[in-house]
Amino acid sequence: MVGGGHRPSVQTMWKAPLTADGLRPVAERVRVLAGLGCGILRFSTPDMHQAELLGALAPMVDIPLVADVHFDWRIALRCMDFPIAKIRVNPGNLGEPWKLREVAAKAADKGVPIRIGVNAGSLPADLKDEPDRANAIVAAAEREVAALDALGFANVIVSMKASGVEETIRANRLFAERFDIPLHIGVTEAGPLVQGCVRSAIAIHTLLAEGIGDTIRVSLSDEPENEVIAGTEIVALGTGRRESADIVSCPRCGRAGFDTHAFVERWRDRIYSIRRPITVAVMGCVVNGPGEARHADIGITGAGDKIIIFRKGEIVRTCTPETADTVFGEELARL
Numbered sequence: 001m002v003g004g005g006h007r008p009s010v011q012t013m014w015k016a017p018l019t020a021d022g023l024r025p026v027a028e029r030v031r032v033l034a035g036l037g038c039g040i041l042r043f044s045t046p047d048m049h050q051a052e053l054l055g056a057l058a059p060m061v062d063i064p065l066v067a068d069v070h071f072d073w074r075i076a077l078r079c080m081d082f083p084i085a086k087i088r089v090n091p092g093n094l095g096e097p098w099k100l101r102e103v104a105a106k107a108a109d110k111g112v113p114i115r116i117g118v119n120a121g122s123l124p125a126d127l128k129d130e131p132d133r134a135n136a137i138v139a140a141a142e143r144e145v146a147a148l149d150a151l152g153f154a155n156v157i158v159s160m161k162a163s164g165v166e167e168t169i170r171a172n173r174l175f176a177e178r179f180d181i182p183l184h185i186g187v188t189e190a191g192p193l194v195q196g197c198v199r200s201a202i203a204i205h206t207l208l209a210e211g212i213g214d215t216i217r218v219s220l221s222d223e224p225e226n227e228v229i230a231g232t233e234i235v236a237l238g239t240g241r242r243e244s245a246d247i248v249s250c251p252r253c254g255r256a257g258f259d260t261h262a263f264v265e266r267w268r269d270r271i272y273s274i275r276r277p278i279t280v281a282v283m284g285c286v287v288n289g290p291g292e293a294r295h296a297d298i299g300i301t302g303a304g305d306k307i308i309i310f311r312k313g314e315i316v317r318t319c320t321p322e323t324a325d326t327v328f329g330e331e332l333a334r335l
Helices: 020-036 048-060 073-079 097-110 133-149 165-178 193-209 224-239 260-272 321-333
Strands: 009-013 038-044 065-068 086-089 114-119 156-161 183-185 215-217 246-249 279-282 298-303 306-311 314-319
Touching: 009 224, 020 038, 020 048, 020 224, 020 260, 038 048, 048 065, 048 073, 065 073, 073 086, 073 097, 086 097, 097 114, 097 133, 114 133, 133 156, 133 165, 156 165, 165 183, 165 193, 183 193, 193 224, 215 224, 224 260, 246 260, 260 279, 260 321, 298 321, 306 321, 314 321
Parallel strands: 009 038, 009 215, 038 065, 065 086, 086 114, 114 156, 156 183, 183 215, 246 279, 279 298
Antiparallel strands: 298 306, 306 314
16 A cells, blocks of 8 residues: 555665566565565566566566556556556656557556656756756656646656755655655665665655655665665654564674674574564674663674573573574574
């Protein structure tokens, strides 16, 4: 469910073309993404071949899939022959008005929403030199909404993205003041992992805290798993509604007796796939162990040849480094 007060969904986008012999591994990875909190997954469909492959993938997964279509309205029409949850299209780049009319008619018949996507880098020619790019982005989105509205099609989601944080925030604020239409929010081309997470967190959290935004994407030059983890964390903090596990881990220092980096890397996906708001602490030494992480539902630390598992600050198990993963897994399963 999108809009209407439902918790904002976290999206990501598949990073490579689909291949006929690679659908099963893709489906397996999609299930991992869903476990991490991905609610909607978008695929680029630049040609009919990719549309057919996406259609073949759709029944193999439970997560809603979105077809990202540009220019060729026939690709959008074909995608809707499959169980595709949404079509992302810019009505203005489909060409003749009758092409949009065909797409809207089939979407209405199939009950498929259309996402209108406007990016600062691909504005209509008459808006490219507009000095206020936030206003230009909103104006472009208004045109696209009007084009579908004229066809009686209202099952619409709008996204307005820029690579600048302030432009993204302002554009979405302006649109939200004028329309009661669900918004997909995010900073486009946000950059590599650290830079992209910072930019996205500032923009998305600001908007979510104001009640703006129904789906989000953290657009990183990185793996989709990291987009989902970052997005899930931003939604939890921006809405105050955490629905999955939280990892608290120290950064490691010279007194570390436990390799927090390696442990978090091994356990990250499993912990974040727990769909309950528990806190897991991974601490590097006894100084930052049970005491500082007293609030954690479960935690692990160690020194020398002894590993400690604790709950709410109280030690519940000790073990060797060699058996740490097994013992931690046993205690985690008891929560």
